[in-house]
Amino acid sequence: MQIRNGLRPMWWHGRFRGCGYRITAPREAILDVLSKSDKHLSAEDIYIKIHTHYPVIGLTTIYRTLDLLTNIGLIFKFDFGDGRARYELVKGPKGKTHHHHLICTNCNRIIDYTDFIDEEIKLLEQTEKKLLKKYNFKSTNKLIQFYGLCEKCQKMS
Amino acid sequence: MQIRNGLRPMWWHGRFRGCGYRITAPREAILDVLSKSDKHLSAEDIYIKIHTHYPVIGLTTIYRTLDLLTNIGLIFKFDFGDGRARYELVKGPKGKTHHHHLICTNCNRIIDYTDFIDEEIKLLEQTEKKLLKKYNFKSTNKLIQFYGLCEKCQKMS
DNA sequence: CTCTTACTGATAATGATTTTCATTCTTAAT
DNA sequence: ATTAAGAATGAAAATCATTATCAGTAAGAG
Numbered sequence: 071m072q073i074r075n076g077l078r079p080m081w082w083h084g085r086f087r088g089c090g091y092r093i094t095a096p097r098e099a100i101l102d103v104l105s106k107s108d109k110h111l112s113a114e115d116i117y118i119k120i121h122t123h124y125p126v127i128g129l130t131t132i133y134r135t136l137d138l139l140t141n142i143g144l145i146f147k148f149d150f151g152d153g154r155a156r157y158e159l160v161k162g163p164k165g166k167t168h169h170h171h172l173i174c175t176n177c178n179r180i181i182d183y184t185d186f187i188d189e190e191i192k193l194l195e196q197t198e199k200k201l202l203k204k205y206n207f208k209s210t211n212k213l214i215q216f217y218g219l220c221e222k223c224q225k226m227s
Numbered sequence: 228m229q230i231r232n233g234l235r236p237m238w239w240h241g242r243f244r245g246c247g248y249r250i251t252a253p254r255e256a257i258l259d260v261l262s263k264s265d266k267h268l269s270a271e272d273i274y275i276k277i278h279t280h281y282p283v284i285g286l287t288t289i290y291r292t293l294d295l296l297t298n299i300g301l302i303f304k305f306d307f308g309d310g311r312a313r314y315e316l317v318k319g320p321k322g323k324t325h326h327h328h329l330i331c332t333n334c335n336r337i338i339d340y341t342d343f344i345d346e347e348i349k350l351l352e353q354t355e356k357k358l359l360k361k362y363n364f365k366s367t368n369k370l371i372q373f374y375g376l377c378e379k380c381q382k383m384s
Numbered sequence: 385c386t387c388t389t390a391c392t393g394a395t396a397a398t399g400a401t402t403t404t405c406a407t408t409c410t411t412a413a414t
Numbered sequence: 415a416t417t418a419a420g421a422a423t424g425a426a427a428a429t430c431a432t433t434a435t436c437a438g439t440a441a442g443a444g
Contacts, residue, residue, distance in 0.1 A: 096393095
């Protein structure tokens with residue numbers, strides 16, 4: 071696997087340079103994995119995926135990079151209650167953005183859903199404005215999650 | 228401090244017995260702290276509060292009990308991103324229930340808000356129904372959080 | 385091409401949460 | 415009230431995700 075590819079600047083390169091961050095092989099690899107994989111990857115998930123082709127990379131770097139990407143706002147960090155953080159690209163170049171999560175509290179399965187989301191977003195944006203007015207809280211990001219039992223786990227109990 | 232008070236059955240005793248759980252001094256103490264304190268207590272917070280009057284209790288028991296209470300549905304478990312779980316009574320006997328959280332990603336301050344919440348709840352309940360239909364996902368609990376910068380931290384940056 | 389210093393990886397450290405296990409206590413049955 | 419069964423407890427050890435350290439490496443400005 072060819073990790074670096076200086077000839078093909080990626081969509082996020084500009085963003086990186088703008089912040090004074092360097093573009094490195096590990097960072098490319100991590101963003102590559104995130105953009106190709108489905109989602110909800112933990113640090114270790116990413117480590118394993120990369121390690122196969124690129125054994126040099128250390129877990130430390132994964133964590134550092136994920137932290138960096140979260141701060142820049144390129145990825146979201148989620149907690150689904152299984153004791154490890156999970157990460158997800160905010161969006162591809164033009165990609166679809168918002169989805170919310172259904173979390174099965176029994177088997178820990180995560181279901182993404184984007185249905186019915188438009189009204190939700192509309193409402194949330196209204197709320198955001200009101201929050202800014204009342205609390206002077208400048209929201210940059212919002213989270214909605216439903217906890218409960220997925221189909222399988224309902225049958226079992 | 229008198230921990231046990233067999234003469235005064237608490238509102239949750241029935242719930243406990245119904246599930247086959249025993250009513251013990253540590254459990255009373257923990258629920259007492261949770262119901263009296265403001266909110267967002269971590270396991271250690273609770274440990275310290277109780278330990279003053281009741282030095283026998285161990286952190287292990289706190290964790291075990293919080294886990295139990297979460298499973299029963301008496302308390303909520305939150306992750307605000309500071310590396311420790313925080314807990315909060317779902318409601319007092321008649322207490323007000325729902326509020327959502329504003330989380331400052333800089334100083335980690337948590338602001339509760341209950342304003343504008345009625346419309347949100349209405350919408351969420353609609354969504355819940357739809358989720359049940361489409362995914363057969365039986366939601367028992369929902370979470371809304373806004374991440375961003377609080378007043379103070381906006382000024383500093 | 386060179387120099388500055390941001391980035392990296394190995395290792396050790398941290399710190400919240402869990403597990404283990406022998407002992408204690410609650411409670412249903414007597 | 416007494417007792418027996420096993421649920422609950424606490425101390426200590428174990429886990430395990432994440433973070434800090436530090437010396438070596440490499441990105442990229444000039």
